[in-house]
Amino acid sequence: MTDNPPSEPTARDPGAGRVLPPALGAGITTKPRQDGSPVEQQPHPTPPHRPTSHGDNRIRIADLTASYGGRPAVAGVNLTIESRQITALIGPSGCGKSTLLRCLNGMHMTVPGAGVSGQVLLGETDIYGGDVDFVELRRRVGMVFQRPNPFPTMSIYDNVVAGLKLGARRRHRPHYDDVVEQALTQARLWTEVKDRLKAPGAGLSGGQQQRLCIARAVAVEPDVLLMDEPCSALDPISTLAIESLMMDLKQTYTIAIVTHNMQQAARVSDVTAFLTVPEPGQPGRLIEVGSTQTIFAAPTQKATEDYISGRVG
Ligand SMILES: Nc1ncnc2c1ncn2[C@@H]1O[C@H](COP(=O)(O)OP(=O)(O)OP(=O)(O)O)[C@@H](O)[C@H]1O
Ligand SMILES: [Mg+2]
Numbered sequence: 001m002t003d004n005p006p007s008e009p010t011a012r013d014p015g016a017g018r019v020l021p022p023a024l025g026a027g028i029t030t031k032p033r034q035d036g037s038p039v040e041q042q043p044h045p046t047p048p049h050r051p052t053s054h055g056d057n058r059i060r061i062a063d064l065t066a067s068y069g070g071r072p073a074v075a076g077v078n079l080t081i082e083s084r085q086i087t088a089l090i091g092p093s094g095c096g097k098s099t100l101l102r103c104l105n106g107m108h109m110t111v112p113g114a115g116v117s118g119q120v121l122l123g124e125t126d127i128y129g130g131d132v133d134f135v136e137l138r139r140r141v142g143m144v145f146q147r148p149n150p151f152p153t154m155s156i157y158d159n160v161v162a163g164l165k166l167g168a169r170r171r172h173r174p175h176y177d178d179v180v181e182q183a184l185t186q187a188r189l190w191t192e193v194k195d196r197l198k199a200p201g202a203g204l205s206g207g208q209q210q211r212l213c214i215a216r217a218v219a220v221e222p223d224v225l226l227m228d229e230p231c232s233a234l235d236p237i238s239t240l241a242i243e244s245l246m247m248d249l250k251q252t253y254t255i256a257i258v259t260h261n262m263q264q265a266a267r268v269s270d271v272t273a274f275l276t277v278p279e280p281g282q283p284g285r286l287i288e289v290g291s292t293q294t295i296f297a298a299p300t301q302k303a304t305e306d307y308i309s310g311r312v313g
Contacts, residue, residue, distance in 0.1 A: 056123040057083040057140075057223040057254045059104055064118035065283070066099045066108055072283035073099045077118070079273055079286055083223075083254040086246060088269035088292065090259060092307065095275040096284030097258040101226050104256065105141035106134045122224065139163065142222035146229040148209035150201035150216070157197040159212055160184060163220040179219050186248070187215035188241045207238030214245065224254040231264065243268050262308055266296050274304045 059081040065072050074096025081087045081104075089097045102108040103116055106127060120127045127137055150159045160180045180197065184190040189211040193204070201212055210230060217225060227246075231239040246255060246268055259265050265272055272295040274288045288301045299305045306312045 058121075058123065059224065059254060059256075060119075060121040061100075061104075062119040062121070064100070064103060064116065064120060066096070066103050067115045067283075068111060069113040070115070074275065075283040075285060077275075077286045079289055081224075081254055081256050082271065084250055084252070085270040086250050086255045086257060086268050087271045087273060088257050088259055088265035089273050089275065090262070090265050090307070091275035091284065091287075092277070092312070093260075094284070095277050097275060098228050099284075100275070101143070101228055101256060101258055104224070104226055105138050105143055106132075107138070107143065109134075135166070139220050140222055141224040141226060142217035142220065143226045144210070144213055144217050144228070144230045146232050148206060148213050148233070150204070150209050150212050152200065152202035154201055155198045156184075156193050156201050156204070156212060159201040160215045160219050162216055180215075183215040183219040184212075186218050186245065187211040188245055189215060207234045207241075210234060210238065211241065211245075214242065218249070222253070224256075225249060227255070227257040229258050229260065232260065239264070262296075262310075266292060272296070274299070274301070274307060276303055276307065278303075 061077050061079045061081070064077040065075040067073060077100060079087075089100065091097055099108060103120060104122075104127075108114050108116060116128055118128075122137070122141065125132060125137075151162060154162065157176075157180055160183050161176045164176065164179060181190060181194075184193060189208060192208060193199075193212075201209065204212060210233070214230070231242050234242065243264065246257070249255060250270075257265075257269065269292045271289065272292045273286055274295065275284050275286050277284050278287075288295065288299060288304045290299075295304065296308055299308065303312075
């Protein structure tokens with residue numbers, strides 16, 4: 001497992017990645033060298049523009065290769081993540097699921113030496129096109145991580161509004177009260193914390209902290225929600241709460257979830273994408289994608305069948 005890579009948010013990189021200083025991500029583009037290896041370019045000289053939502057919140061990934069220090073971790077990915085659906089990314093450890101997910105909101109590029117080639121379109125916005133405001137991008141594309149990462153010294157209330165205090169959707173304080181109640185209600189946490197909103201977020205249980213992080217992610221009303229093994233540290237009750245929240249959110253959001261739990265993928269997702277490393281030392285590849293029903297009932301690739309039936313991985 002590659003828990004907590006340097007690009008995951010910390011107290012100094014809050015808001016599940018969406019309040020990253022522009023200097024760390026804005027406008028950085030990568031294009032492949034002639035030999036195919038990605039090379040970093042300098043930040044784009046023109047001012048970044050805000051990607052605006054046109055109602056098309058599909059993510060279209062074309063021939064995407066993501067690398068660390070010139071070494072591809074996942075290569076040649078073509079995948080459309082449809083809006084108002086849940087897409088599950090499954091596959092053995094190290095096949096590049098988290099890397100792929102982090103490419104979808106630009107977080108991958110915050111890792112020193114990381115590179116990307118290919119294309120990621122959010123609606124019509126080419127997020128590696130060179131003139132995208134990565135701070136605004138991360139508002140549109142929220143992320144929830146495997147380990148709950150609330151800001152430990154901040155209150156529950158302040159954790160929820162942390163992302164709102166920055167960027168375009170800044171509001172006056174009275175409005176925050178409504179947002180906090182709504183986001184905590186959506187995250188199935190409101191009744192448990194409504195009497196202690198000023199208590200530190202770190203004082204909550206692990207499952208509560210994860211729901212707090214989900215509240216923080218939905219408070220900014222993103223278009224896309226990326227979830228990297230969001231339930232792996234949770235008990236079955238909290239897991240079901242988060243799954244039912246996901247079913248609600250998919251009415252309006254584009255959702256991608258990485259999970260090692262095959263039952264969870266089968267329960268919540270509409271589409272399943274299977275990735276694996278074909279040979280040791282090679283980058284991960286997307287092997288098969290299709291409706292979850294088909295992938296679980298009748299996968300076309302033997303590698304997929306072996307994985308979902310528990311024979312490998
Ligand atoms: N920050 C990093 N620097 C260098 N290599 C990395 C980094 N993060 C991931 N990798 C490498 O990229 C490959 C894909 O890793 P990634 O974390 O995306 O896999 P994963 O499918 O999410 O695995 P897991 O199921 O264990 O979380 C692995 O070989 C990993 O070692
Ligand atoms: Mg991972």
